[in-house]
Amino acid sequence: xxxxxxxxxATEKKRELFKTDDLILESGIVALVGRNGAGKSTLFRxxxxxxxxxxxxxxxxxxxxxxxxxxxxxxxxxxxxxxSTVFGNHTGRDLLFLGRLPYQNMFSLRTSAxxxxxxxxxxxxxxxxxxxxEYTQMSDGEKQLIMIGRxxxxxxxxxxxxxxxxxxxxxxRHKVMNILRKIGAEANKLVLFSTHDxxxxxDLCDSVLLIDQGExxxxxxxxxxxxxxxxxxxxxx
Amino acid sequence: xxxxxxxxxxxxxxxxxxIAFWFNLIIGEVQIASNDVFFILGGGTVDNPSWSxxxxxxxxxxxxxxxxxxxxxxxxxxLQVFFRNPLAGPGVLGITSGASFxxxxxxxxxxxxxxxxxxxxxxxxGVFGALFVLILLLILARFIRNSITLLVTxxxxxxxxSALINILYLWANETDTRAYIIWxxxxxxxxxxxxLVILLTVILSGLGLSFLLIKPLNALVTGVEYAASIGVNxxxxxxxxxxxxxxxxxxxTVYCGPIGFVGxxxxxxxxxxxxxxxxxxxxxxxxxxxxxxxxxxxxIVRLTSNHLPLNTVTxxxxxxxxIAVIINLNRRHAEI
Numbered sequence: 001x002x003x004x005x006x007x008x009x010a011t012e013k014k015r016e017l018f019k020t021d022d023l024i025l026e027s028g029i030v031a032l033v034g035r036n037g038a039g040k041s042t043l044f045r046x047x048x049x050x051x052x053x054x055x056x057x058x059x060x061x062x063x064x065x066x067x068x069x070x071x072x073x074x075x076x077x078x079x080x081x082x083x084s085t086v087f088g089n090h091t092g093r094d095l096l097f098l099g100r101l102p103y104q105n106m107f108s109l110r111t112s113a114x115x116x117x118x119x120x121x122x123x124x125x126x127x128x129x130x131x132x133x134e135y136t137q138m139s140d141g142e143k144q145l146i147m148i149g150r151x152x153x154x155x156x157x158x159x160x161x162x163x164x165x166x167x168x169x170x171x172x173r174h175k176v177m178n179i180l181r182k183i184g185a186e187a188n189k190l191v192l193f194s195t196h197d198x199x200x201x202x203d204l205c206d207s208v209l210l211i212d213q214g215e216x217x218x219x220x221x222x223x224x225x226x227x228x229x230x231x232x233x234x235x236x237x
Numbered sequence: 238x239x240x241x242x243x244x245x246x247x248x249x250x251x252x253x254x255x256i257a258f259w260f261n262l263i264i265g266e267v268q269i270a271s272n273d274v275f276f277i278l279g280g281g282t283v284d285n286p287s288w289s290x291x292x293x294x295x296x297x298x299x300x301x302x303x304x305x306x307x308x309x310x311x312x313x314x315x316l317q318v319f320f321r322n323p324l325a326g327p328g329v330l331g332i333t334s335g336a337s338f339x340x341x342x343x344x345x346x347x348x349x350x351x352x353x354x355x356x357x358x359x360x361x362x363g364v365f366g367a368l369f370v371l372i373l374l375l376i377l378a379r380f381i382r383n384s385i386t387l388l389v390t391x392x393x394x395x396x397x398x399s400a401l402i403n404i405l406y407l408w409a410n411e412t413d414t415r416a417y418i419i420w421x422x423x424x425x426x427x428x429x430x431x432x433l434v435i436l437l438t439v440i441l442s443g444l445g446l447s448f449l450l451i452k453p454l455n456a457l458v459t460g461v462e463y464a465a466s467i468g469v470n471x472x473x474x475x476x477x478x479x480x481x482x483x484x485x486x487x488x489x490t491v492y493c494g495p496i497g498f499v500g501x502x503x504x505x506x507x508x509x510x511x512x513x514x515x516x517x518x519x520x521x522x523x524x525x526x527x528x529x530x531x532x533x534x535x536x537i538v539r540l541t542s543n544h545l546p547l548n549t550v551t552x553x554x555x556x557x558x559x560i561a562v563i564i565n566l567n568r569r570h571a572e573i
Contacts, residue, residue: 050465070468074468079463079466085459086458086459087318088318088508098455098458102468106449107448
């Protein structure tokens, strides 16, 4: 589904962040782990086709992301950031509908198919109680659930989340992790999220991508997740 | 349903425009009875031949007011969404000042004020001035994270261009200076039919183009990165936004003077009234709302015995609205 070929990612000043040989991710839940500044967000931006210094290829369904038109790529990959602000008096529901934008005509009219899709997501993520409240008045946890719902509404095979837990308390972290599990259980979806919470990994993830000393590696054995990360970070306990 | 309520509110504003339009035709230094106005508009002639001329000029003036108010409103709305800043607008960000500077260079440089607008040079100078400020603002916006900083930068552009215009005064003769100062007070009056056609064409084209922005504006409320992730071509959108907001604000400034407060207050009022978050609805409502506010302001101008300057009236109406918005935003701790 998502493939890196001889990929080298660099900073704006062209300092190399990490590289990887050929690496393939199929459906399932995958965590991206690395220290601050290792290049996790930059990798997400690169997958979104954004302006990132890199060589090698990033392919979604066999096609280089840079060769997708914006609207086409929006049907393949969606993203949630750790903090999202909204300008205007949007309700949660308005934001879920924003995820349908790639499928709408130039007047952004909501079709009955859009309505059905949104209702399905509200039920799946159990957003009934918050969806009709104004976004700016929600707690950080509620906001994050809505933004994840919005990414779901985009109906993409790949959903990426850049440190979805960064600003959440323990209860909300569990909520988000449970939701990721639900999304991962959907047929043919790849959920790729970056995190510093390694406690959840063995239970939740199918594999882990680790940025280790300038190299992006894939760890597939569940019992190797934590030991490999700890030894990479030089943590012994 | 909020959708139905929005339709009722937009219809109500449209009715208000029609009422204000009608008042603008019959009220003034010369009161003309409704049935005479009907008769003249229908192409008939009345006993007093000067009435035909008066009705025609009031008619043109009202159309100019609606177009100018609508255009400023749309320009302000697009800027507010793009910069995600409820206090943005063509005036605050210095775009109107840029256009004014363009006009000043040509007018104070000796072009006759009677030919203002008729002369292609002034239009081009105004548009060029507005686009120059906008492009500069967009370059600076890359380095500015804080929305207040952006507003202050815009205000500084305004002061800077005012200073440059003051320097131009030194070389200008008395007639040109006087003409420029009167233009600066703002007015919807005195456009020839030919100028009205130019204004109409430019504003309707700008409005037509702004429909291409409906999806991008809907997406941009969540910021540039999210907008790109849901399929918005940011580069194309940025170019469209510069062109549309710059040209709309500039053409109004060239023909009617630097009119303040409409561009910032109208989008605020409409977003407060209209609950839809679809910019297909918001854009249309802002155009109609801007048209009404301008027409209403012009009615006040004409009702006051010494004819208050238009900019005085828009400030008296607009400034309290903007203060109310700031208080409301602070009370709700809204993120801007």
